[in-house]
Amino acid sequence: MEHLFLVFIALPLVVGGAVLVGAWLLTKIMPGDAAAAKAAAAAQAAAIPAHGPDYARLTPRRKAALRTGIVVLLGLALLTIVEFFLAALGSTALMFVIIILKAALIMYFFMHIAAVWRTEEAH
Amino acid sequence: MTAVAESYQVQTRRNRMGFWLFFLSESFLFGGLLVARYYLWGNTRPSMEDTVIGPLHISYQVIPLMITAVLLLSSFFMNRAEVAIANDDRKTFSRSILLTVLMGLIFLLGVLIFEWGWKTVDGQIVLGRHISPTDGVFGAVLYGMTGMHALHVVSGLVLLMLVWNLGRKGHFSPEKHWGVEATAIYWHYVDLVWVFFYPAIYLIGVGVHAAGH
Amino acid sequence: MRVLKLGLVQGVFGGILGWLFGFALVIGSRLLLGLPAQWNPNLTGLAAYEPAVVVAGIFFVVGFMIGVGAVSDWLKWARGIDTPFNHGARIPGTSELARYFNVDYSHKVIGIQYAITGVLLLGVGGTLAMIFRLQLAQPELNFVPPDVFNTMISAHGMIMIGGILLGVGGMSNYLVPLMIGANDMAFPRLNAFAYWINVPGALLLCVAMVIGGWNTGWTGYPPLSAQAPLGVQYFFLGVFFIGLSSILGSLNIIVTTMTMRSPGMSLFRMPVFVWSAFATAIIQLTATQFIGLSFLMVLVQRILGMGFFDPGGPVWSEVDKWAGGGNPILFQHMFWFYSHPAVYLFVLPGLGIISELLPVFARKPLFGYKWIAMSSMAIALVGFLVWAHHMFVSGMSNYLRVPFMMSTLLVAVPTGVKFFSWLGTLWGGRIEFKTPMLFALGAISVFLIGGLTGPPLGTVATDLNLTDTYYVVGHFHATMFGGFIFPFLAALYYWFPKATGRMYNERLGQLHFWLMTPAFWVMSLGQIFVGMHGMRRRIATYEVGLDIGTAQMMVTIAGFVIFISVLIMMFNLFVLARRGQRAGANPWRSRGLEWQVPSPMPEMTYPATPVVVGEPYDYGKPGSIYVQFAPAAPALHTGASITGGD
């Protein structure tokens, strides 16, 4: 079983590296951030009353964020179900692809990995 | 760093980087457990398919899937809480955090009760309806992986309760909520680990039956 | 009663309370569950309560950290109370000395705490070595009983490694912020936490010797460690917590170097020591988890019967459903995946110190700066790929031997780069033989012995004969002394005037050097010699017939000379130097940032922002400037970005 072991000790390293590089590349090619920041500024300017408990207005920016959350959740759920049935087929290789996809989704959308590379605080 | 504190932004950027480095380090811990799993189990795993529980005779195989789904859902609510606090919506924040905690607890109980199978035998609490930690490498690795993960779930729950309490007292603002962000990425990280662990424990490899069955 | 208020004392007090709590917790829950209080009635004393002792050990650390006050601020934050951060004594009205026994957030205090604790640990470990070297001085002696001998060599190994880790932490915590022009680390509270957790960790290591000891050597291989006496559990725990400190400390170093460099200090204008501290931090951050995990796995195998490394299945499993299948070789893989990179993390900072000192005392630019910087990174990365060269005879698959032999020999390349750069720097320089420089040169000579004995071990054919002999002992003592001890001593002498404002006694410093270095050559070559003549590792005595008595005696005598020479240094630095000459800001005429401010340094090292405008090591080039100080006006923010851009 030693060869398997070698593969799997390399795997976390390679996958981790690939996800990091991928996320960084995504930040370069996705126009999302800049556009969203503009929308946020516009919303802010639309003079919603000062902070407070009933400031629960749905700004366009917030709506977009919530929508992203739902889409990501659905994606993750779908992938998990596919994964479950793939197991019955015994297709380990495909399962690894799914694992990496799921990990990338979580790291990019939920954990905002791109924020690590951002120098200024753009929320 | 100076007597005049660094600006919140600068410190937050450092915190974020520090947190991610911590995750990198933790990945080696969980990676080590995965290494142990693949080294010791190879292309096998303890079979669950034929063990059934409860009046509905649900196959054991379905339970991990269910608790996995619950954990994913908790991540979703965590995300909502973070969005809420970034928009100064404290009510939704509180509610979402509590939902996250609830899902986390369900996950934890799922592991403890169904997976580890705490039960009483002759008035003594023992482990292992399905498999016990002393059942050779299968038991050892299964309990090692789920245990280390559960430990992180518990600490995540503690963090969640802390930020819930602070949020209730109005400690966070859209500009300053590093505490929420940290808890959120920590919680998502716990979920991320499970993304790797779930298939490694329950899906990959050929199910092996216990000798006694 | 002022003493009782010291953090250290309160920490020990809290630790004891924690220990009792943990012990009672386990015994209490056992009784509640209707189990007998004793875990294993066949054993006597504490060993009969092993799980309780283990949990108590964990709570000992928790209690210590709470007692010492390392988590007070975080506990307040958790309740929403902000704690201001200010430099200076944390408790007003206490003496400057008391700062070192309390939780203090200044990186200069923490650096010195690390270094002193490290020296203390090295002293404890060294004393152990002196005792068991007496046993080995002549064949067939009966001075130290065999089981005590085993405990002593095991404790010697790990306590020395703990000392080295603390020494490394001391150098990087003290020097990295100074060298990059920052006033503190990125996370000062975490920094204090990372230092203090070493103290209970080291205490556990020492306690392990008296609660039964252990006989596994520093490597703790199962199955032996799964059956060793109780002490092995505190050995595991101690290493675990010292490892936690490594992880948190290195995280801090990385963020500090990435985000807090002075304006103008691009990555390739950093002092080389910062490069090596950075490379070290990468190893510590990641690999350390593996030794923690592997030890944890043996720990739970012992008390919970989880048979990771147990081929036969647990002894007391009731249900024999899926018994057995464990594999002890997995432990060796995991252990060396940390411990080989670890040997590089011991030496990288030291090699950085050598590269730092040579140009100053040769008054010449550092030869091949970029190559030196990159070779540190290369050593760190290639170091991850060679671990199985410790396992050539372990029973792992044979086909793994050759790949690991090749990757091992590959490490010689970046190491060679460093040697040639040192030679190039010295070549044609006007060398001033001051004590720090002597130690740097001594380090090179000693590290050369270690480096040259490495390839025969990395080559399978020769290693099969040399493994588990004293040759290996000679090899790694030479690498560790050359790569860590000598440079560390050089650093102590070099930065001593900066830290204290006083000069040590140069004569005594030279005496220290001239006693220690030849003695070390004798010791090291002696170990290699007896190893090649059949002296095995980790045995309490040897036969007269091996005919190595004289060499063994010389090794022992040389060891004592080294020990005494270190005592001379202590006398020099801690006693004589109190009345030493005032050193002035820059006694070595260094270009480094920290030498441009007064000695001892003010609480805020850099009230005015240093701006880097030139190359760090252009010694002897007329008109070249490394650093300027901006007028103390608006704080310039560090331009450094995470990607390192420039």
Ligand code: HEM
């Ligand atoms: C030229 C580069 C080096 C090579 C090729 C090399 C090779 C080896 C090999 C093959 C072994 C295993 C010997 C055996 O147990 O049979 C070994 C042991 C060891 N080496 Fe090195 N080494 C090198 C440099 C270093 C450095 C820089 C250090 C740093 C301190 C170091 C520290 C150690 C230690 C501590 C051991 C003993 C481990 C034990 O307790 O078994 N080596 N070396």
Ligand SMILES: [Cu+2]
């Ligand atoms: Cu090695």
